Amino acid sequence: xxxxxxxxxxxxxxxTAVIVFTRDLRVTDHPALAxxxxxxxxxxxLFVFDDTILAGTFNxxxxxxxxxxxxxxxxxxLLDLGGDLVLRRGRxxxxxxxxxxxxxxxxxxxxxxxxxxxxxxxxxxxxxxxxARVGCALLPGxxxxxxxxxxxGESDHYKVFTPYWRRWSEVPHRQLAPTxxxxxLPDGIDTGSLPELADLVTxxxxxxxxxxxxxxxxxxxxxxxxxxxxxxxxxxDDLPGDATSRLSPYLHFGCVSALxxxxxxxGKQGADPFLRQLCWRDFYHQILAAxxxxxxxxxxxxxxxxxxxxAALAAWQEGRTGYPVVDAGMRQLAREGFxxxxxxxxxxxxxxxxxxxxxxTGAQHFLDHLLDGDIANNNLNWxxxxxxxxxxxxxxxxxxxxxxxxxxxxxxxxxxYVPELAALRGAATHSPDAAVRRAxxxxxxxxxHHDAIAAxxxxx
Numbered sequence: 001x002x003x004x005x006x007x008x009x010x011x012x013x014x015x016t017a018v019i020v021f022t023r024d025l026r027v028t029d030h031p032a033l034a035x036x037x038x039x040x041x042x043x044x045x046l047f048v049f050d051d052t053i054l055a056g057t058f059n060x061x062x063x064x065x066x067x068x069x070x071x072x073x074x075x076x077x078l079l080d081l082g083g084d085l086v087l088r089r090g091r092x093x094x095x096x097x098x099x100x101x102x103x104x105x106x107x108x109x110x111x112x113x114x115x116x117x118x119x120x121x122x123x124x125x126x127x128x129x130x131x132a133r134v135g136c137a138l139l140p141g142x143x144x145x146x147x148x149x150x151x152x153g154e155s156d157h158y159k160v161f162t163p164y165w166r167r168w169s170e171v172p173h174r175q176l177a178p179t180x181x182x183x184x185l186p187d188g189i190d191t192g193s194l195p196e197l198a199d200l201v202t203x204x205x206x207x208x209x210x211x212x213x214x215x216x217x218x219x220x221x222x223x224x225x226x227x228x229x230x231x232x233x234x235x236x237d238d239l240p241g242d243a244t245s246r247l248s249p250y251l252h253f254g255c256v257s258a259l260x261x262x263x264x265x266x267g268k269q270g271a272d273p274f275l276r277q278l279c280w281r282d283f284y285h286q287i288l289a290a291x292x293x294x295x296x297x298x299x300x301x302x303x304x305x306x307x308x309x310x311a312a313l314a315a316w317q318e319g320r321t322g323y324p325v326v327d328a329g330m331r332q333l334a335r336e337g338f339x340x341x342x343x344x345x346x347x348x349x350x351x352x353x354x355x356x357x358x359x360x361t362g363a364q365h366f367l368d369h370l371l372d373g374d375i376a377n378n379n380l381n382w383x384x385x386x387x388x389x390x391x392x393x394x395x396x397x398x399x400x401x402x403x404x405x406x407x408x409x410x411x412x413x414x415x416x417y418v419p420e421l422a423a424l425r426g427a428a429t430h431s432p433d434a435a436v437r438r439a440x441x442x443x444x445x446x447x448x449h450h451d452a453i454a455a456x457x458x459x460x
Contacts, residue, residue, distance in 0.1 A: 032110055
């Protein structure tokens, strides 16, 4: 896949256009929306609840609840501009084209995306628009630098981060798209109602999730940019300090654009380390755009023959591994639909290195619970830890006791999520002895780390 482009639509004035929102749920810095409002007299903002996604493994109560909150916020923003959000449910392309036909639209705009499914339905939309003699344009907006824009001479994408970071840092960014002043809907359209969560998914949400929507995203971004950017490099691994931005769910659903985040922190003291994290996001998106199979297949196959251990997997999923920092991370995931990034690496290492269980199993569990279950970032980061991704380093191993002691030295993070260990302090929090475990009904380690890693290394 190359960089998103204008498709079959030349710039010019049309009477009615449809702008299809996907995971770009905002009105600010939205190139596709801005283009639709420039080219058309009337614009239909549309979101389709895609039955293929709702029936598949990418749907989950936490993320769907966050989506509904974000859509409500988007609808409020559009109403303030004189428009509204049109809601439909069904087969995505069919529903888009049904709205196109009902309003006599001459053009369809949307933001390009990178997953295999996103690319497939974009191709299907282009074909449907061609058949209907309707213009179609897929514009950038999901990343800072569109996938396919930066390529090394010998490949269609960068396979190593550092040279990508160098190029990414040198390339001028596009201008922020203008914020709309007014949105004019055509007369007589049925906008539809937002469904309830139970209408879309089974299961319940986490008990303490972050709220969805642009207003929540901007409040978090403004507060974090004002108080925490300067200390990000020194404190982003501090587990109890929680000094990360927590913007990832808002970036996944496009409640705020990654470019807007860049503008908010650019030039501030300490901004570069966080910009590097945004670059990692672009890096993984450009990989998935070129290699959509890498979502679920090893990017660099290593010949693994993973263990099948349902009991160990269940203990990991439930936060009952006997390693306090691992259990804290897994219980944070269950409670909040979020996990601190340092904890994500620690729990992923235990699953793929100590237990030697397939990274795909862990990636799916994360997707089942995370608010920010982004297929590019989630699955390719899992491969980075597992050693099947862009960096196949087999020695990337996180000792959970050492990691806990280093990044949660007083045990505050563990006590926050593992109440059985609330009476412990300091290093004892991360290595409770057998008597303490019995007294507090806390399990023994599911595996001896040193023995497990010796066996892991023997495999390679």
